[in-house]
Amino acid sequence: MSKSHDILCIGSVLWDVIGRAPVHMRQGSDVAGRITRLPGGVAMNIAMTLARFGLKASLLTAIGRDTQGDELIQACEELGMDTTHVYRSEDLPTDRYMAVEGANGLIAAIADAHSLEAAGSKILRALNDGTLGSDDAPYEGFIALDGNLTQRLLEKIAVSPAFAKADLRVAPASPGKAERLLPFLVHDRATLYVNLEEAGLLCQKEFTSSEEAAKGLLDRGARRALVTDGGNSASDATPDGIITQIPPSVMVTRVTGAGDTFMAAHIASENDGANREDSLNRALRAAATYVSGGSPK
Ligand SMILES: Nc1ncnc2c1ncn2[C@@H]1O[C@H](COP(=O)(O)OP(=O)(O)O)[C@@H](O)[C@H]1O
Numbered sequence: 001m002s003k004s005h006d007i008l009c010i011g012s013v014l015w016d017v018i019g020r021a022p023v024h025m026r027q028g029s030d031v032a033g034r035i036t037r038l039p040g041g042v043a044m045n046i047a048m049t050l051a052r053f054g055l056k057a058s059l060l061t062a063i064g065r066d067t068q069g070d071e072l073i074q075a076c077e078e079l080g081m082d083t084t085h086v087y088r089s090e091d092l093p094t095d096r097y098m099a100v101e102g103a104n105g106l107i108a109a110i111a112d113a114h115s116l117e118a119a120g121s122k123i124l125r126a127l128n129d130g131t132l133g134s135d136d137a138p139y140e141g142f143i144a145l146d147g148n149l150t151q152r153l154l155e156k157i158a159v160s161p162a163f164a165k166a167d168l169r170v171a172p173a174s175p176g177k178a179e180r181l182l183p184f185l186v187h188d189r190a191t192l193y194v195n196l197e198e199a200g201l202l203c204q205k206e207f208t209s210s211e212e213a214a215k216g217l218l219d220r221g222a223r224r225a226l227v228t229d230g231g232n233s234a235s236d237a238t239p240d241g242i243i244t245q246i247p248p249s250v251m252v253t254r255v256t257g258a259g260d261t262f263m264a265a266h267i268a269s270e271n272d273g274a275n276r277e278d279s280l281n282r283a284l285r286a287a288a289t290y291v292s293g294g295s296p297k
């Protein structure tokens with residue numbers, strides 16, 4: 001029998017509506033460009049990149065029973081994901097995210113993940129009722145967890161026996177939601193994946209380099225932290241030491257989803273048994289390829 005999945009991805013799976021224009025934009029700009037709809041949400045972005053590396057994700061999320069939800073489930077299945085444990089809500093609409101990107105990067109974005117928030121712990125049923133695990137027989141293996149869940153649910157997960165044996169890989173959904181991850185800063189099993197700004201928000205300090213930020217997170221109690229900083233260096237910090245590398249220099253054509261690509265490529269590499277240096281290198285190359293418009297492998 002083939003394995004139903006290699007990793008659990010918990011968090012938001014929604015439709016990204018992205019407007020892109022090849023010109024410099026600012027508040028009030030009204031320009032010609034392209035608008036696309038594609039599957040998104042941090043958990044989904046991670047699952048999609050994991051699929052490119054040959055890993056099958058099972059999704060724990062909330063998706064509406066509306067047309068957009070049916071289309072999203074179909075897209076997930078076509079991408080090879082397991083949707084068996086997705087909570088399909090009768091009354092909540094499928095979530096959406098909307099971003100505008102100009103030649104000068106992300107101009108603004110709005111995340112409407114209200115249905116995921118409203119569904120709360122219902123999305124975790126399979127980890128509690130014995131389907132995938134329970135308090136007495138916790139799930140073992142990789143879990144990628146995104147910070148779109150409410151702070152209350154994240155606090156519960158951080159101390160839940162059902163998560164006590166998992167290799168937890170945690171990422172904020174956006175700088176605006178970074179502080180929701182505070183329960184994982186002093187957690188003995190979690191690895192944090194953050195960008196420089198999010199590291200600063202978690203530590204309430206301004207950092208000027210990934211190395212400084214990664215050290216700052218360890219000083220605050222993190223067991224392990226990976227900090228990225230766009231085209232600048234990225235660092236992997238554990239009590240054994242900090243490794244810092246620089247991503248390849250590329251022409252940037254898209255920025256939405258870079259951090260998620262980095263995280264997924266890093267997990268895939270560690271799942272293959274690669275060491276810390278090689279895993280950081282592979283993640284940086286995959287994310288740089290992604291932002292340059294290519295397909296990371
Ligand atoms: N300008 C860039 N040049 C090369 N690589 C980049 C660039 N921007 C992002 N990346 C790649 O994507 C990774 C994550 O980018 P970052 O912007 O820090 O994440 P986030 O999307 O979470 O803000 C970087 O570590 C790097 O590998």
Ligand SMILES: O=c1[nH]cc([C@@H]2O[C@H](COP(=O)(O)O)[C@@H](O)[C@H]2O)c(=O)[nH]1
Nearest residue numbers: 012040041042097111173174256257258
């Ligand atoms: O509050 C949120 N913001 C952003 C995302 C997702 O994160 C990606 C953009 O993030 P970034 O700009 O960090 O790459 C998009 O796919 C979007 O759906 C999300 O799930 N929740």
